[in-house]
Amino acid sequence: MDKTSAEEENHNEGAEGKVSVLEDENGEQLKVVTFEEIVMPVSAMQKGIKARLSYVKKLPYQDGDVLVSSYPKTGTHWTANLLHFLMYHGPLDTLVSHPPCLIDLFNYEDWPQKRDGNRIIVSHYQPKRLPAEHFEKGGKTIVVFRNPKDTSVSLFHHLRKFTKIGGLKLSWNSYINYWMDGKMPFGSYFDYYNNWQQQIKEKPEQNVLVVQYEDLKKDSLNQLRRIQNYLGLNHSDERLQAVLDKCSLGTLKAEVENGKVKTPLIDEKGKSILYRKGVIGDWKNLFTVAQNEKIEELIEEKFRNSMFSYDVWNC
Template sequence: MTEAELYSVHKGVYVPTHLNPPESLKYCEEFTFRQEDILIVTFPKSGTTWMQEIVPLIVSEGDMTPVLTVPNWDRVPWLEEHRAMLLSLEQRPSPRVFATHFHHRMMNESYFKMKPRVLYVMRNPKDVFTSSYHYYGMASYLVNPGTQDEFMEKFLHGNIMFGSWFDHVKGWLNAEEKASILYIFYEEMIADLKGSVEKIGQFLGKSLKPDVTEKIADHCVFKNMKQNKMSNFSLVPEEFMNQKKSEFLRKGIAGDWKNLFTEAQEKRFDAVYEDKMKDVTFKFPWD
């Protein structure tokens, strides 16, 4: 199926209509934030599921109950997705934890007024591309990726769900409300998960005991989290996600793009990256 059949355009970017029907986008637009809210913001395939596991465990100070009994899309719902409307989020006690794939410019009026705490997770765009390529091949609500070359052109031009990775990252890096944003990298979480848990905990005002930090980090190591049926998307019917084609939680590593890219693709990607990011002074671990 084509983009026209599977996607709608919202604020200038493609969103999958199955996940983000007009009524859920309207709900998101009218949503009232609280200052104590915690918002996980990512471009798709940048570590959202991982953060949906880590943050509730920090908030609960190591109580495993929420992550072992509630599916992650209800535990930390995406505000723009249809599930959000069904969960009585207004009744949830603070701190509420949400996720979004929205660009900074797409956030609603209440967000800019209340300035909730934001965890903005970034990942090497070559790995985002690689993870996306496998994901688009197994999810029925996304346009088939086609060949690697075809999908790369779509990715580099922002003709995929939630638009351009470059615009997404630059928009959030240029946010004026930086005091309420913690920028964190997928790669630093892989290199030092315990340190990342401590860093996120401090940002959220939680001073965790060392044994609690250890327990959270141990549970959230990729291979352990992958076994949690509340988080590995195995509860999603096969008609929507065919995990026989590719697992939703695949490898959880940095640098997997090296197993996918040809030399020509690497050159093409690098040329576009250098052009799009030439004005960005922020230091990324993959540069």
């Protein structure tokens, strides 16, 4: 691309942010737009970042709303479905899973499948960007986090399947360096959770519940008890186990792929792009020794004395 074309592209597509082209050693590219801490694929922001930020910030609160806030690929949709079944008081046999609305990309009013009862709203934006009324009116907020190594690997596979926004073609070696630098879609993992720690410390009255993905996987029943207590629910352990069974990875994936659950988050073959392995430690299949050493140094630098730093990351 010549200089004139690049300038025109920046003007047309980056009027509300800086357009960058991320390129790997093979010449494959990903075009992203950055606005302050927001990083998104250009194709996902056709209506403008400022309009989207305004929509999210001004989203009216409805009594009983539960907001799930997380960095992408930390167990967001699994957590949202645990909430979906927890917050339902009828028979679970015929109830299907629920694709929550990611308000960073979609308007809640236009979401194809709304749940009966209280809303479950999902965002990957940092806390300062979230709906103001939700906090002002005492809405419940659950922050989900996961080992950054597994998170980065899961996002890599997710973006490669997300053909509706162009699909990621960058090599793993290039991708992981961009990800650690906070240049991949949704920005810096470390800044995201550092900002949440600051928010929780400065505004304890917001009563935010922090949930760790690895704890949910390894100690599911106790973690589900903890979540339902936060929500003011009182289901039996038998009911909680039924919720866990309904939220198995196989069931959630199958209900999307057999058409029972409608969501735009599918590939061109109708396969879910949300659910892959969902395991702990998958990072070992991609990280080189050098890459692991680099991210360990980054974790030590960014998460020293952090509430989001645990030994489980070495699993």
